[in-house]
Amino acid sequence: MSLLQHLTGYAPARLAHALAAFGGVYVFTRLLGAEEYGRYALLVSLLAMVHTASVTWAEAAAYRFAGAARGAGKTADHYAGALRLVGLSGLGGLMVLAMLWIVLRQIPGYGPAIPVLGALLITGCLVQLAQETHRAEMRVERYSLNEVVHILGGFALGSAVAWQLDFGAVSPLIGLLTARSVVAVREGIWLARAAKGGRASLHESQAWFAYGAPVAAALVLDIVLSASDRFLIAAFLGEAAVGAYAAGYGVADKTVLMLCAWPAIAASPLLMARFEAAGATAAGKSAKALITTVLLTALPAATGLALVAQPLSEAMIGTALRDQAAAIIPWIAFAGLLNGLLVYVASEPFQLTRRTGLRAGLMLVPAILNIGLNLVLLPLLGMMGAVYATVISYGVGLVLLAAIGNRLVQLDWPFGEAIKIALACVAMAPAVWVVPNIGGWPQLAFEAAAGGAVYAFTTFMLDAGGVRDFVSVRFASKVRQES
Numbered sequence: 001m002s003l004l005q006h007l008t009g010y011a012p013a014r015l016a017h018a019l020a021a022f023g024g025v026y027v028f029t030r031l032l033g034a035e036e037y038g039r040y041a042l043l044v045s046l047l048a049m050v051h052t053a054s055v056t057w058a059e060a061a062a063y064r065f066a067g068a069a070r071g072a073g074k075t076a077d078h079y080a081g082a083l084r085l086v087g088l089s090g091l092g093g094l095m096v097l098a099m100l101w102i103v104l105r106q107i108p109g110y111g112p113a114i115p116v117l118g119a120l121l122i123t124g125c126l127v128q129l130a131q132e133t134h135r136a137e138m139r140v141e142r143y144s145l146n147e148v149v150h151i152l153g154g155f156a157l158g159s160a161v162a163w164q165l166d167f168g169a170v171s172p173l174i175g176l177l178t179a180r181s182v183v184a185v186r187e188g189i190w191l192a193r194a195a196k197g198g199r200a201s202l203h204e205s206q207a208w209f210a211y212g213a214p215v216a217a218a219l220v221l222d223i224v225l226s227a228s229d230r231f232l233i234a235a236f237l238g239e240a241a242v243g244a245y246a247a248g249y250g251v252a253d254k255t256v257l258m259l260c261a262w263p264a265i266a267a268s269p270l271l272m273a274r275f276e277a278a279g280a281t282a283a284g285k286s287a288k289a290l291i292t293t294v295l296l297t298a299l300p301a302a303t304g305l306a307l308v309a310q311p312l313s314e315a316m317i318g319t320a321l322r323d324q325a326a327a328i329i330p331w332i333a334f335a336g337l338l339n340g341l342l343v344y345v346a347s348e349p350f351q352l353t354r355r356t357g358l359r360a361g362l363m364l365v366p367a368i369l370n371i372g373l374n375l376v377l378l379p380l381l382g383m384m385g386a387v388y389a390t391v392i393s394y395g396v397g398l399v400l401l402a403a404i405g406n407r408l409v410q411l412d413w414p415f416g417e418a419i420k421i422a423l424a425c426v427a428m429a430p431a432v433w434v435v436p437n438i439g440g441w442p443q444l445a446f447e448a449a450a451g452g453a454v455y456a457f458t459t460f461m462l463d464a465g466g467v468r469d470f471v472s473v474r475f476a477s478k479v480r481q482e483s
Contacts, residue, residue, distance in 0.1 A: 007266045007293070009140035013147035014262040018255065020155040022316065025250040027155075028172055029243070029318035031162040037321070038243030039109050040169035042234060045227035046100070047117045052219045054093030055125050057212030058085040059132045060219075064211055064351070065204075066136035067276065076198030082129055083191055084200045085208060090125040094118055113170045120177050123184035130187035133194075138269055146183050153179030214356035221363035222343060225370050225393055226253075229386040232371070236378045241324075245383055247317045248325035253336035256302045260340025263293040268348070275352045280409045283352060288412035291345055292465045295414075295421050300455045302337040303425040306330035307432040307451060311444040324383060331387045338394035346401035349409035362404060366397030420464035427458045 029037050062082040069078035097118045105111035127150060134143040158175025161167060167174065234242045267290040275283035305312065306329070313326035350359035370393035377385025405411070428451040435446045459467050 007263060010144060010262060010266050013144040013151075013265075014258055016148040016151045017258050017261075020151045021250055021254040021258065023155055023159070024172065025247055026316050027159045028162060029247050029316075029321050031159070032169060032171070032243075033318075034240035034243040034320045035238075036109070036168045036243075037318075038234070038239035038241070038246060040172060041242055041246030041249075042230055042239070043110075043113050043117065043169060043173065045223070045230055047120055048227065049220065049223050050093050050096050050100075050117070051121055051124055051128075052216060052223055054096065055086055055089045055121075055128070056219055057216035058082065058089050058208060059128050059212075060215040060356075061208035061212035062086075062129055063132040063136045064272075064354070065208065066133055067272065070137070074198075076195055077201065077204070078198070079133070079191060079195035080198030081200040081204055081208070082133070083195050085205060086125050086129050090122060093121050097121065109169055113173065116170055116173045116177060120173060120180065123177065123180045126184040126188045126191065127180055130191055133191075135265065136269060146187065150176070150180045150183045153182070211354055211356060214358075214360040215351075217360035218347070218350075218356060218363045221360065221367040224367045225363070225397065226339065226390075228367075228371055229374050229390060232374045232378060233383065233386055237383065240320075241383055244321045244324035245328065245386065247321045248313075248328040248332055251312060251316055251325070252302075252305050252329045252332040253339065255305065256298050256333055256336030257340050257343075259298040259301050260294050260337070260344050263290055263297065264340075264344030267293070268344075268351075271348065272352065275409075280352070284349075284410045285412050287345075287348065287409075288414050290348075291411065292414045292417050294340065294345060295418055296459070296465045296467070298337050298340055299418075299421050300425050300428065300452075302333040303428055304432075304448065304451050304455075305333035307429060308444055308447045309333075311440060311447060314439055315441045315444050328383065328387045331384075331391055335387075335391045335394050338391070338398050342394060342398045342401060345411070346398055346405055349405035349411065350401075353408045355408055358404070359401065362400055363397065365400055366393040369393045369396060414465075417465050420462040421459065424455050424458035424462060424464055428452075428455050430454075 028040065032040060062078070066078060069075055097114055101111065101114035104114060127146065131143055131146060134140075134146070154176030155172075156175070157178050158172035161174050162171035165171065230242050230245065233245055267287075271283050271286055271290065274286045309326050309329035313322040313329060317325050347359060350356055370389050373389035373392060374386055377389055379385075381388070402413075431450040431454040432447045435443060435450055437443065438446075459465070463469065
Protein backbone atom coordinates (compact mmCIF):
# COMPACT_ATOMS: atom_id res chain seq x y z
CA MET A 1 0.00 0.00 0.00
CA SER A 2 1.45 3.41 -1.02
CA LEU A 3 1.75 6.54 1.10
CA LEU A 4 -1.05 8.19 -0.88
CA GLN A 5 -3.37 5.25 -0.21
CA HIS A 6 -2.50 5.38 3.47
CA LEU A 7 -3.16 9.12 3.58
CA THR A 8 -6.56 8.58 1.98
CA GLY A 9 -7.40 5.75 4.34
CA TYR A 10 -6.52 7.73 7.45
CA ALA A 11 -8.30 10.88 6.23
CA PRO A 12 -11.63 10.12 8.00
CA ALA A 13 -9.81 9.72 11.33
CA ARG A 14 -7.94 12.99 10.87
CA LEU A 15 -11.15 14.76 9.85
CA ALA A 16 -12.89 13.43 12.96
CA HIS A 17 -10.13 14.79 15.18
CA ALA A 18 -10.25 18.15 13.40
CA LEU A 19 -14.03 18.46 13.75
CA ALA A 20 -13.92 17.47 17.41
CA ALA A 21 -11.06 19.87 18.15
CA PHE A 22 -12.67 22.87 16.46
CA GLY A 23 -16.16 21.90 17.58
CA GLY A 24 -14.97 21.38 21.15
CA VAL A 25 -13.55 24.88 21.33
CA TYR A 26 -16.65 26.39 19.72
CA VAL A 27 -19.17 24.53 21.88
CA PHE A 28 -17.45 24.10 25.23
CA THR A 29 -16.04 27.63 25.55
CA ARG A 30 -19.65 28.81 25.27
CA LEU A 31 -21.45 26.17 27.34
CA LEU A 32 -18.89 25.76 30.13
CA GLY A 33 -17.55 29.28 30.62
CA ALA A 34 -13.99 30.36 31.32
CA GLU A 35 -13.32 28.65 34.66
CA GLU A 36 -15.07 25.36 33.86
CA TYR A 37 -13.39 25.18 30.46
CA GLY A 38 -10.05 25.78 32.16
CA ARG A 39 -10.79 23.01 34.66
CA TYR A 40 -11.76 20.70 31.80
CA ALA A 41 -8.41 21.43 30.09
CA LEU A 42 -6.56 20.58 33.31
CA LEU A 43 -8.46 17.30 33.70
CA VAL A 44 -7.68 16.27 30.12
CA SER A 45 -3.99 17.04 30.68
CA LEU A 46 -4.03 15.07 33.93
CA LEU A 47 -5.56 12.02 32.23
CA ALA A 48 -3.01 12.23 29.41
CA MET A 49 -0.15 12.27 31.90
CA VAL A 50 -1.45 9.28 33.89
CA HIS A 51 -2.24 7.21 30.81
CA THR A 52 1.10 7.96 29.19
CA ALA A 53 3.12 7.29 32.34
CA SER A 54 1.38 4.02 33.17
CA VAL A 55 0.20 2.33 29.95
CA THR A 56 1.78 3.86 26.86
CA TRP A 57 5.01 1.85 27.15
CA ALA A 58 3.08 -1.39 26.51
CA GLU A 59 1.00 0.13 23.71
CA ALA A 60 4.13 1.43 21.96
CA ALA A 61 5.84 -1.96 22.27
CA ALA A 62 2.74 -3.72 20.94
CA TYR A 63 3.00 -1.56 17.82
CA ARG A 64 6.75 -1.97 17.39
CA PHE A 65 6.88 -5.77 17.86
CA ALA A 66 3.72 -6.66 15.91
CA GLY A 67 5.61 -7.22 12.66
CA ALA A 68 8.20 -9.48 14.27
CA ALA A 69 5.48 -11.56 15.94
CA ARG A 70 3.62 -11.96 12.66
CA GLY A 71 6.79 -13.01 10.87
CA ALA A 72 7.54 -15.60 13.56
CA GLY A 73 4.00 -16.98 13.57
CA LYS A 74 3.44 -15.90 17.18
CA THR A 75 0.52 -13.52 16.72
CA ALA A 76 -1.62 -15.09 19.47
CA ASP A 77 1.31 -14.93 21.92
CA HIS A 78 1.82 -11.31 20.95
CA TYR A 79 -1.76 -10.33 21.76
CA ALA A 80 -1.82 -12.38 24.96
CA GLY A 81 1.29 -10.62 26.18
CA ALA A 82 -0.07 -7.23 25.13
CA LEU A 83 -3.33 -7.71 27.03
CA ARG A 84 -1.50 -8.88 30.13
CA LEU A 85 0.96 -6.00 30.18
CA VAL A 86 -1.63 -3.33 29.37
CA GLY A 87 -3.94 -4.71 32.05
CA LEU A 88 -1.25 -4.65 34.74
CA SER A 89 -0.13 -1.18 33.68
CA GLY A 90 -3.72 0.07 33.71
CA LEU A 91 -4.07 -1.06 37.32
CA GLY A 92 -1.04 1.04 38.17
CA GLY A 93 -2.66 4.05 36.51
CA LEU A 94 -5.87 3.48 38.49
CA MET A 95 -3.88 3.45 41.72
CA VAL A 96 -2.37 6.83 40.80
CA LEU A 97 -5.82 8.26 40.09
CA ALA A 98 -7.10 6.85 43.39
CA MET A 99 -4.35 8.69 45.26
CA LEU A 100 -5.13 11.87 43.33
CA TRP A 101 -8.81 11.50 44.27
CA ILE A 102 -7.87 11.34 47.95
CA VAL A 103 -5.91 14.59 47.58
CA LEU A 104 -8.35 16.45 45.30
CA ARG A 105 -11.76 15.15 46.38
CA GLN A 106 -12.52 18.20 48.53
CA ILE A 107 -11.73 20.67 45.75
CA PRO A 108 -14.93 21.68 43.88
CA GLY A 109 -15.14 20.17 40.41
CA TYR A 110 -12.34 17.64 40.84
CA GLY A 111 -13.74 15.04 43.25
CA PRO A 112 -16.53 13.77 40.93
CA ALA A 113 -14.25 14.01 37.89
CA ILE A 114 -11.51 11.62 39.03
CA PRO A 115 -13.72 8.46 38.86
CA VAL A 116 -14.68 9.46 35.31
CA LEU A 117 -10.99 9.76 34.48
CA GLY A 118 -10.51 6.25 35.88
CA ALA A 119 -13.21 4.85 33.61
CA LEU A 120 -11.68 6.70 30.65
CA LEU A 121 -8.31 5.17 31.49
CA ILE A 122 -9.73 1.62 31.49
CA THR A 123 -11.59 2.00 28.20
CA GLY A 124 -8.67 3.92 26.72
CA CYS A 125 -6.31 1.02 27.43
CA LEU A 126 -8.36 -1.34 25.29
CA VAL A 127 -9.05 1.15 22.51
CA GLN A 128 -5.50 2.41 22.20
CA LEU A 129 -3.98 -1.08 22.30
CA ALA A 130 -6.30 -2.18 19.50
CA GLN A 131 -5.57 0.96 17.50
CA GLU A 132 -1.81 0.49 17.76
CA THR A 133 -2.08 -3.09 16.51
CA HIS A 134 -4.43 -2.06 13.69
CA ARG A 135 -1.94 0.61 12.62
CA ALA A 136 1.01 -1.80 12.76
CA GLU A 137 -0.89 -4.40 10.74
CA MET A 138 -2.11 -1.69 8.32
CA ARG A 139 -5.80 -2.31 9.02
CA VAL A 140 -6.51 1.26 8.00
CA GLU A 141 -10.29 1.09 7.61
CA ARG A 142 -10.87 -0.40 11.05
CA TYR A 143 -8.53 2.13 12.65
CA SER A 144 -10.33 5.05 11.02
CA LEU A 145 -13.79 3.72 11.90
CA ASN A 146 -12.84 3.41 15.57
CA GLU A 147 -11.46 6.94 15.62
CA VAL A 148 -14.57 8.40 13.98
CA VAL A 149 -16.94 6.61 16.37
CA HIS A 150 -15.22 7.43 19.62
CA ILE A 151 -13.93 10.92 18.76
CA LEU A 152 -16.95 12.36 16.95
CA GLY A 153 -19.38 10.35 19.04
CA GLY A 154 -17.72 11.54 22.21
CA PHE A 155 -17.87 15.15 21.07
CA ALA A 156 -21.55 14.92 20.13
CA LEU A 157 -22.55 13.23 23.39
CA GLY A 158 -20.37 15.55 25.46
CA SER A 159 -22.00 18.56 23.82
CA ALA A 160 -25.44 17.18 24.64
CA VAL A 161 -24.48 16.58 28.29
CA ALA A 162 -22.99 20.07 28.62
CA TRP A 163 -26.09 21.60 27.04
CA GLN A 164 -28.76 19.73 28.98
CA LEU A 165 -27.12 18.90 32.32
CA ASP A 166 -25.24 21.04 34.83
CA PHE A 167 -22.16 18.83 35.18
CA GLY A 168 -19.59 21.53 34.39
CA ALA A 169 -16.11 20.45 33.36
CA VAL A 170 -16.93 16.75 33.54
CA SER A 171 -19.63 16.99 30.83
CA PRO A 172 -17.33 16.49 27.81
CA LEU A 173 -15.62 13.62 29.65
CA ILE A 174 -18.93 11.81 30.19
CA GLY A 175 -19.69 12.05 26.48
CA LEU A 176 -16.25 10.75 25.54
CA LEU A 177 -16.53 7.89 28.04
CA THR A 178 -19.88 6.78 26.60
CA ALA A 179 -18.64 6.70 23.00
CA ARG A 180 -15.28 5.18 23.90
CA SER A 181 -16.99 2.41 25.87
CA VAL A 182 -18.80 1.25 22.72
CA VAL A 183 -15.49 0.94 20.86
CA ALA A 184 -13.78 -0.63 23.90
CA VAL A 185 -16.34 -3.45 24.10
CA ARG A 186 -16.00 -4.23 20.39
CA GLU A 187 -12.22 -4.09 20.37
CA GLY A 188 -11.91 -5.91 23.69
CA ILE A 189 -13.78 -8.88 22.21
CA TRP A 190 -11.56 -8.73 19.11
CA LEU A 191 -8.37 -8.62 21.21
CA ALA A 192 -9.53 -11.57 23.34
CA ARG A 193 -10.17 -13.65 20.23
CA ALA A 194 -6.81 -12.66 18.73
CA ALA A 195 -5.07 -13.73 21.95
CA LYS A 196 -6.92 -17.06 22.22
CA GLY A 197 -4.44 -19.88 22.69
CA GLY A 198 -1.52 -17.52 23.13
CA ARG A 199 0.86 -17.39 26.07
CA ALA A 200 2.66 -14.38 27.47
CA SER A 201 6.44 -14.75 27.68
CA LEU A 202 8.51 -13.26 30.49
CA HIS A 203 11.45 -12.80 28.12
CA GLU A 204 9.31 -10.94 25.59
CA SER A 205 7.76 -8.85 28.35
CA GLN A 206 11.21 -7.75 29.41
CA ALA A 207 12.07 -6.84 25.82
CA TRP A 208 8.83 -4.87 25.54
CA PHE A 209 9.59 -2.96 28.73
CA ALA A 210 13.14 -2.23 27.61
CA TYR A 211 11.76 -0.70 24.42
CA GLY A 212 8.50 0.82 25.68
CA ALA A 213 9.52 2.37 29.00
CA PRO A 214 11.83 4.96 27.41
CA VAL A 215 9.12 5.70 24.81
CA ALA A 216 6.65 6.39 27.61
CA ALA A 217 9.21 8.46 29.50
CA ALA A 218 9.85 10.57 26.40
CA LEU A 219 6.12 11.00 25.80
CA VAL A 220 5.57 12.00 29.43
CA LEU A 221 8.22 14.64 28.91
CA ASP A 222 6.42 15.68 25.71
CA ILE A 223 3.27 16.17 27.79
CA VAL A 224 5.20 18.03 30.48
CA LEU A 225 6.51 20.25 27.71
CA SER A 226 3.04 20.87 26.26
CA ALA A 227 0.82 20.81 29.37
CA SER A 228 2.86 21.79 32.44
CA ASP A 229 2.33 25.44 31.58
CA ARG A 230 -1.43 24.95 32.13
CA PHE A 231 -0.89 23.91 35.73
CA LEU A 232 1.54 26.78 36.26
CA ILE A 233 -0.92 29.24 34.69
CA ALA A 234 -3.59 27.92 37.08
CA ALA A 235 -1.23 28.50 40.01
CA PHE A 236 -0.18 32.01 38.94
CA LEU A 237 -3.23 33.34 37.06
CA GLY A 238 -6.21 31.09 37.89
CA GLU A 239 -8.40 28.58 36.04
CA ALA A 240 -10.09 31.23 33.86
CA ALA A 241 -6.69 32.07 32.39
CA VAL A 242 -6.15 28.36 31.73
CA GLY A 243 -9.44 28.41 29.82
CA ALA A 244 -8.28 31.22 27.52
CA TYR A 245 -4.90 29.55 27.02
CA ALA A 246 -6.51 26.17 26.29
CA ALA A 247 -8.96 27.75 23.85
CA GLY A 248 -6.15 29.30 21.83
CA TYR A 249 -4.22 26.04 22.06
CA GLY A 250 -7.24 24.02 20.95
CA VAL A 251 -7.69 26.09 17.81
CA ALA A 252 -4.04 26.51 16.83
CA ASP A 253 -1.79 23.77 18.24
CA LYS A 254 -4.26 20.92 17.85
CA THR A 255 -5.03 21.84 14.25
CA VAL A 256 -1.41 21.99 13.13
CA LEU A 257 -0.45 18.93 15.16
CA MET A 258 -3.25 16.89 13.57
CA LEU A 259 -2.01 17.85 10.11
CA CYS A 260 1.46 16.69 11.12
CA ALA A 261 0.07 13.47 12.56
CA TRP A 262 -1.94 12.55 9.47
CA PRO A 263 1.00 11.83 7.10
CA ALA A 264 3.11 10.55 10.00
CA ILE A 265 0.56 7.93 11.08
CA ALA A 266 0.22 6.85 7.45
CA ALA A 267 3.97 6.76 6.71
CA SER A 268 5.36 5.37 9.97
CA PRO A 269 4.44 1.70 9.30
CA LEU A 270 5.87 2.03 5.78
CA LEU A 271 9.12 3.49 7.13
CA MET A 272 9.37 0.75 9.74
CA ALA A 273 8.87 -1.92 7.08
CA ARG A 274 11.49 -0.23 4.88
CA PHE A 275 13.93 -0.08 7.78
CA GLU A 276 13.45 -3.75 8.62
CA ALA A 277 13.80 -4.84 4.99
CA ALA A 278 16.54 -2.56 3.62
CA GLY A 279 18.25 -0.81 6.54
CA ALA A 280 18.79 2.71 7.85
CA THR A 281 20.00 4.34 4.63
CA ALA A 282 16.96 3.26 2.63
CA ALA A 283 14.58 4.29 5.42
CA GLY A 284 16.26 7.69 5.68
CA LYS A 285 15.76 8.33 1.97
CA SER A 286 12.15 7.19 2.17
CA ALA A 287 11.51 9.75 4.92
CA LYS A 288 11.76 12.59 2.39
CA ALA A 289 8.19 12.01 1.21
CA LEU A 290 6.92 12.05 4.83
CA ILE A 291 8.70 15.30 5.72
CA THR A 292 7.63 17.01 2.49
CA THR A 293 4.00 16.02 3.04
CA VAL A 294 4.09 17.28 6.63
CA LEU A 295 5.45 20.63 5.48
CA LEU A 296 3.00 20.91 2.58
CA THR A 297 0.03 20.55 4.93
CA ALA A 298 1.19 21.88 8.31
CA LEU A 299 3.28 24.93 7.37
CA PRO A 300 0.48 26.68 5.43
CA ALA A 301 -1.95 25.74 8.21
CA ALA A 302 0.28 27.41 10.83
CA THR A 303 0.74 30.45 8.60
CA GLY A 304 -2.96 30.66 7.84
CA LEU A 305 -3.95 30.41 11.50
CA ALA A 306 -1.53 33.21 12.35
CA LEU A 307 -2.97 35.41 9.59
CA VAL A 308 -6.64 34.85 10.52
CA ALA A 309 -6.25 34.78 14.31
CA GLN A 310 -8.68 37.66 14.99
CA PRO A 311 -11.69 36.55 12.90
CA LEU A 312 -10.99 32.94 13.86
CA SER A 313 -11.23 33.74 17.57
CA GLU A 314 -14.40 35.81 16.99
CA ALA A 315 -16.03 32.94 15.14
CA MET A 316 -14.84 30.00 17.22
CA ILE A 317 -14.31 31.07 20.83
CA GLY A 318 -16.76 32.28 23.47
CA THR A 319 -16.81 35.98 24.32
CA ALA A 320 -15.17 35.62 27.72
CA LEU A 321 -12.09 33.93 26.27
CA ARG A 322 -11.62 35.20 22.72
CA ASP A 323 -9.46 38.33 23.22
CA GLN A 324 -6.69 36.54 25.11
CA ALA A 325 -6.96 33.51 22.84
CA ALA A 326 -6.58 35.69 19.71
CA ALA A 327 -3.30 37.07 21.04
CA ILE A 328 -1.71 33.65 21.48
CA ILE A 329 -3.02 31.87 18.35
CA PRO A 330 -0.23 33.04 15.96
CA TRP A 331 2.51 31.96 18.36
CA ILE A 332 0.88 28.66 19.29
CA ALA A 333 0.26 27.81 15.62
CA PHE A 334 3.98 27.81 14.92
CA ALA A 335 4.69 26.12 18.25
CA GLY A 336 2.35 23.37 17.02
CA LEU A 337 4.41 23.04 13.85
CA LEU A 338 7.62 22.72 15.86
CA ASN A 339 5.91 20.18 18.12
CA GLY A 340 4.68 18.16 15.15
CA LEU A 341 8.11 18.05 13.54
CA LEU A 342 9.64 17.06 16.87
CA VAL A 343 7.18 14.25 17.66
CA TYR A 344 6.47 12.86 14.21
CA VAL A 345 9.69 13.47 12.26
CA ALA A 346 12.74 14.10 14.46
CA SER A 347 11.73 11.26 16.81
CA GLU A 348 11.46 8.67 14.04
CA PRO A 349 15.16 7.63 14.00
CA PHE A 350 14.99 6.81 17.73
CA GLN A 351 11.90 4.62 17.19
CA LEU A 352 13.37 2.79 14.20
CA THR A 353 16.65 1.99 15.94
CA ARG A 354 14.96 1.29 19.30
CA ARG A 355 17.06 4.01 20.95
CA THR A 356 14.05 5.26 22.83
CA GLY A 357 16.00 5.71 26.06
CA LEU A 358 18.27 8.22 24.34
CA ARG A 359 15.24 10.17 23.10
CA ALA A 360 13.79 10.23 26.61
CA GLY A 361 17.05 11.61 28.00
CA LEU A 362 17.19 14.31 25.33
CA MET A 363 13.59 15.36 26.01
CA LEU A 364 14.59 16.28 29.54
CA VAL A 365 16.28 19.38 28.12
CA PRO A 366 13.23 21.12 26.57
CA ALA A 367 10.92 19.89 29.36
CA ILE A 368 13.06 21.38 32.13
CA LEU A 369 13.67 24.49 30.03
CA ASN A 370 9.92 24.99 29.59
CA ILE A 371 9.21 24.75 33.31
CA GLY A 372 12.08 27.10 34.14
CA LEU A 373 11.02 29.67 31.55
CA ASN A 374 7.41 29.54 32.76
CA LEU A 375 8.45 30.15 36.35
CA VAL A 376 10.43 33.20 35.23
CA LEU A 377 8.19 34.61 32.49
CA LEU A 378 4.68 34.02 33.86
CA PRO A 379 5.03 36.50 36.75
CA LEU A 380 6.65 39.05 34.40
CA LEU A 381 4.56 38.75 31.22
CA GLY A 382 1.42 36.89 32.24
CA MET A 383 -0.02 34.40 29.76
CA MET A 384 2.30 35.50 26.95
CA GLY A 385 5.20 34.35 29.12
CA ALA A 386 3.89 30.79 28.85
CA VAL A 387 3.51 31.21 25.09
CA TYR A 388 7.10 32.39 24.61
CA ALA A 389 8.36 29.58 26.84
CA THR A 390 6.51 27.02 24.72
CA VAL A 391 7.89 28.27 21.40
CA ILE A 392 11.47 28.45 22.68
CA SER A 393 11.32 24.99 24.29
CA TYR A 394 9.88 23.30 21.21
CA GLY A 395 12.50 24.94 19.02
CA VAL A 396 15.32 23.72 21.26
CA GLY A 397 13.84 20.22 21.42
CA LEU A 398 13.46 19.98 17.65
CA VAL A 399 17.02 21.06 16.92
CA LEU A 400 18.42 18.74 19.58
CA LEU A 401 16.51 15.63 18.47
CA ALA A 402 17.13 16.29 14.77
CA ALA A 403 20.87 16.68 15.32
CA ILE A 404 21.29 13.55 17.45
CA GLY A 405 18.76 11.47 15.52
CA ASN A 406 20.58 12.20 12.27
CA ARG A 407 23.49 10.14 13.62
CA LEU A 408 21.21 7.11 14.01
CA VAL A 409 19.24 7.35 10.76
CA GLN A 410 20.15 10.10 8.35
CA LEU A 411 16.75 11.41 7.31
CA ASP A 412 16.61 13.05 3.90
CA TRP A 413 15.38 16.50 4.97
CA PRO A 414 14.02 18.32 1.86
CA PHE A 415 15.50 21.77 2.52
CA GLY A 416 15.00 22.96 -1.05
CA GLU A 417 11.34 21.98 -1.03
CA ALA A 418 10.91 23.56 2.40
CA ILE A 419 12.08 26.92 1.00
CA LYS A 420 9.54 26.69 -1.84
CA ILE A 421 6.74 25.83 0.58
CA ALA A 422 7.76 28.71 2.85
CA LEU A 423 7.67 31.14 -0.11
CA ALA A 424 4.19 29.93 -0.99
CA CYS A 425 3.13 30.54 2.62
CA VAL A 426 4.57 34.06 2.57
CA ALA A 427 2.56 34.75 -0.60
CA MET A 428 -0.63 34.09 1.37
CA ALA A 429 -0.23 37.20 3.52
CA PRO A 430 -1.07 39.96 0.97
CA ALA A 431 -4.14 38.01 -0.19
CA VAL A 432 -5.43 37.79 3.38
CA TRP A 433 -4.64 41.40 4.25
CA VAL A 434 -6.70 42.86 1.37
CA VAL A 435 -9.92 41.20 2.61
CA PRO A 436 -12.22 43.88 4.12
CA ASN A 437 -12.57 43.88 7.90
CA ILE A 438 -16.17 42.62 8.16
CA GLY A 439 -15.54 40.39 11.18
CA GLY A 440 -16.64 36.94 12.28
CA TRP A 441 -17.44 34.00 10.03
CA PRO A 442 -17.69 35.96 6.72
CA GLN A 443 -14.25 37.51 7.14
CA LEU A 444 -12.79 34.17 8.23
CA ALA A 445 -14.25 32.42 5.18
CA PHE A 446 -13.00 35.06 2.71
CA GLU A 447 -9.53 35.20 4.26
CA ALA A 448 -9.20 31.42 4.35
CA ALA A 449 -10.35 31.11 0.74
CA ALA A 450 -8.01 33.87 -0.47
CA GLY A 451 -5.01 32.51 1.40
CA GLY A 452 -5.71 28.92 0.35
CA ALA A 453 -6.11 29.85 -3.33
CA VAL A 454 -2.86 31.81 -3.40
CA TYR A 455 -1.01 29.01 -1.62
CA ALA A 456 -2.31 26.38 -4.03
CA PHE A 457 -1.41 28.52 -7.07
CA THR A 458 2.07 29.37 -5.75
CA THR A 459 2.96 25.80 -4.79
CA PHE A 460 1.93 24.68 -8.28
CA MET A 461 3.98 27.39 -9.99
CA LEU A 462 7.03 26.64 -7.83
CA ASP A 463 6.43 22.90 -8.04
CA ALA A 464 6.86 22.80 -4.27
CA GLY A 465 7.08 19.24 -3.03
CA GLY A 466 6.66 17.96 -6.58
CA VAL A 467 3.02 19.12 -6.65
CA ARG A 468 3.09 19.97 -10.35
CA ASP A 469 4.43 16.57 -11.33
CA PHE A 470 1.95 14.86 -9.01
CA VAL A 471 -1.02 16.71 -10.54
CA SER A 472 0.25 16.05 -14.08
CA VAL A 473 0.62 12.33 -13.42
CA ARG A 474 -2.82 12.08 -11.81
CA PHE A 475 -4.41 14.04 -14.65
CA ALA A 476 -2.72 11.90 -17.30
CA SER A 477 -3.82 8.75 -15.48
CA LYS A 478 -7.40 9.98 -15.37
CA VAL A 479 -7.33 10.80 -19.10
CA ARG A 480 -6.05 7.32 -19.90
CA GLN A 481 -8.79 5.73 -17.82
CA GLU A 482 -11.52 7.77 -19.51
CA SER A 483 -10.17 7.03 -22.96
